[in-house]
Amino acid sequence: MNKPLIIFDMDGTLVNSSLTIANAINYVRQNLGFEPMEQAYILKRVNDHTLNPAQTFYHTRRFEQDHEKWFSEYYTKNHEKELVLYDGIKELLEALKEKGHALAVATNAYRGSTIESLTHLGIYDLFNSIACYDDVLQGKPHPDMIYKILDELNYTEKEALFIGDGPRDEMAAKAAGVDYIMVDWGFTDHTDAVRSVGALRTLLLPDEAK
Template sequence: MKKVVIFDMDGTLVDSSLTIVNAINHVRAKLNLEPLETNLILEKVNDPHLDPAKYFYEVPAFTPKHEAWFSNYYTQNHEHELNLYKGISELLEKLKKKGFKLAIATNSYRNSTIESLSYLKILDYFDSLACYDDVGRGKPAPDMLEKNLKDLDITPQEAIFIGDSERDLLASKSANIDYVMINWGFSDYKDAIHKVSDLEKAILKA
């Protein structure tokens, strides 16, 4: 049995689709760019072959100004736009009672992550957070997962990573961590897990 379960956040634990779309378009408006369509943003946000700074903001790299605009939108609107996927709170409670340590590896900024998890009343379940601004590179690079492992002083073989995208899959392969793909978020994979109850079984079998 594994000792640690690492979760992606957006599209895996949290339905943040509306907030992500609106926050990206909020930053685009600040840059005098036209808004992008919802479906296009959700399709591209997890594309590992895409440079998000160039694609979403038409800039060579993210800057603190972009982070501030994005985070400010999150702060002002997350209470109206975020929801936990059904069954997630119960799953986290069960895993903690069984002795698992839990972690987050997310391409979201730390401030936004803490605000989201706090609002949804699940922050205290997690023993390690690895966010975009904590490491040198976001997923699909393995940096976040490696931070989780270091925080919790465990080996890759003692962890399992749960995500909803090719970015997550590639990050897990690079970090040599077992991976489970779920399919209730922003992506659509035929061979992924579709129910939280089935995810619980997969974690316990790993």
């Protein structure tokens, strides 16, 4: 039997991108002629699956091509000085690869900025597959990204695990029939979640603790 495929959300799970996301959203707002929003206001709502993010941040029913262009423009110019990995993430990924796990990313970020970010942070080559918002018909909380990764790597739902930090991730995992672990060092705080990268490593690599 295959070692379990481990799929990670990116923002708030692997990467502390809170500053970049808030600034990129405000850059789009600036281009649209709107006043900036407070970072705390943005981060409280960015993972709220009950809101329409296009309406919340850009006052329109759906994302437009210019929104993607401006968001990616800010990301490209600023990711090198604003993005950081959470402590212990790179070492965890390397240990999982060494144990024979396939690794993947499922993110509601666009593919261009995702590849830029993961490459800059030195972890892009650790992943066997990446599924992004513009790779599928529907982003999370829909399961499309997870299905894409499973098909691409030839795994079944029972052979996969998804790790994320918000309700969209949990809903996508449930819809796809994939086991899920919630972490809480990202943008949101959950009462029933893994609270440190070290604790997650113990869960995923229990033999290390013996």
